[in-house]
Amino acid sequence: MLQSISPDRLPPLELLDGASLFLDFDGTLVELADRPDAVAVDQRLRGLMHRLLDRLDGRVALISGRPADQVRTLFGEPVLTVVGSHGMEFRFADGREVQAARPEGLPAALDAMHALAARSPGVLVEDKPLGAALHFRQAPEQEAACQALAAQLAQAHGMYLQPGKMMIEVRAAGGDKGAALHQLMSEPKLASTRPLFMGDDHTDEPGFAAAEALGGAGILVGPARASAARYRLADVEAVLSWLEAATGQTA
Secondary structure (H helix, E strand, O other): OOEEOOOOOOOOHHHHOOEEEEEOOEOOOEOOOOOHHHOOOOHHHHHHHHHHHHHOOOOEEEEOOOOHHHHHHHHOOOOOEEEEOOOOEEEOOOOOEEEOOOOOOHHHHHHHHHHHHHOOOOOEEEEOOOEEEEEOOOOHHHHHHHHHHHHHHHHHHOOEEEEEOOEEEEEOOOOOHHHHHHHHHOOOOOOOOEEEEEEOOHHHHHHHHHHHHOOOEEEEEOOOOEEOOOEEEOOHHHHHHHHHHHOOOOO
């Protein structure tokens, strides 16, 4: 059930005590960019991740819509547990890998998306291991066309239609960030802890709900809106500052 978020309901710093931390990437740890490949992980974020892993004894994972290997490459060191493709690809810090099968209809979907992008300057196609996305941040007038094509492709090829911020994606069905959080929380090291999930998009709502159901909480990043999250931080800078304060880092 969605609840109303109060703009002044900030998460207390002690919320991190005894928790397992799950983080969205784009719009949560890094600012959204016009192109997916325009994002970089700076030394501040890389150092913060090291401190979080130390503070929580490794109980940190990223759950992103991006491909898991792409997120791990952006961070380099430290080696993180990353769940990519909206909960469908697992790359554990200990080397284990689990992922769904690539949809059979994906090549045809990509061909149709590339055809749309070729006649729509500014529209970008992203080829993912388990899906394909149309980004229209640089061509907002193409939103309706992108959404219509993606809906058609999802229905034609039995794939899941995944909306996002200034993008629309078709992907393998059967998972979301909430299911991913449940699976991660079944790991022995995490099972007796409280989950915290931070995210900014509507795709993060299943993660908020799962965290709440397991005795933890969701933290919405961005403007106040109806959400399953219990707390809110204003933006990426607020997230980084809160995590730094919660790990005892001082300016």
